[in-house]
Amino acid sequence: GAGVSQSPSNKVTEKGKDVELRCDPISGHTALYWYRQSLGQGLEFLIYFQGNSAPDKSGLPSDRFSAERTGGSVSTLTIQRTQQEDSAVYLCASSRDRDQPQHFGDGTRLSIL
């Protein structure tokens, strides 16, 4: 079945480099979320897209983080000038609309050396 797909599954990079994480949501899902999960912690909301509306960026931790969603489908989360504290699993989820359950990908494990 076509679930939420995230790539890469693992990313190791040096401090100061930029990284791009990709999310392919379930077809037809208008809502898309990005979360961050540090080791042993719960999920931290980053950003929310709903259809063609302006995204809710209230969870982005700094201006080094940005995200786009092109054509209401694929989304890219970009982290510029990565820091060691950015190391975490980045999870993407999509849902049919705002109140419907979210379906998650398996995340991208990001390690900053």
Place this chain on the structure above:
Amino acid sequence: DAKTTQPPSMDCAEGRAANLPCNHSTISGNEYVYWYRQIHSQGPQYIIHGLKNNETNEMASLIITEDRKSSTLILPHATLRDTAVYYCIVRVAAGNQFYFGTGTSLTVIP
């Protein structure tokens, strides 16, 4: 802001019912309660959600108190594969964020 409180860990004997409580005393009147679980190295898996009435599906049952301030997820016959971290989540205020907390780590014991 709406948040949830869950016990950090629970054990359950295989084949018995697992009852996982969640307190969400500040939930808004029109917001759902959602339950997910997460097995190591995987993304969270949706289990069930509800607004006011009790709900049941092929995975679990959800009991919501009349005042909506708490709920209980019931796994009727726990198996070893149900060992996971279970999250009860609600939307924060009227925004788009969901509060996940640290969940309940359920261990099913043979």
